[in-house]
Amino acid sequence: MTKFTTFAAAVAVAACPMIASANTAAELDANQDGYLTLDELQVAYPDMDGDQFTLLDLDANGALDAEEIAAATEAGMLPAPNEG
Numbered sequence: 001m002t003k004f005t006t007f008a009a010a011v012a013v014a015a016c017p018m019i020a021s022a023n024t025a026a027e028l029d030a031n032q033d034g035y036l037t038l039d040e041l042q043v044a045y046p047d048m049d050g051d052q053f054t055l056l057d058l059d060a061n062g063a064l065d066a067e068e069i070a071a072a073t074e075a076g077m078l079p080a081p082n083e084g
């Protein structure tokens, strides 16, 4: 069983879910659930308010998924934070 457990752990690491295409979004995703909430966005974008967030949250589920983040970025509404 030890061998199997080790193998399973290795697979789990290799299969670690990736957030689609957005490193920045992944970094902002504090709880790593794959979605950015207003609170998470405000860490990088303190000026983001509820009205802006509502505009970005296309399906109005209270969180931005990868598609919504990509759309917001393309629209210039979610500028990449300065990278040092």
Ligand SMILES: [Ca+2]
Pocket (backbone or CB within 6 Å): 029, 030, 031, 032, 033, 034, 035, 036, 037, 040
């Ligand atoms: Ca999150």
Ligand SMILES: [Ca+2]
Pocket (backbone or CB within 6 Å): 057, 058, 059, 060, 061, 062, 063, 064, 065, 068
């Ligand atoms: Ca959404």
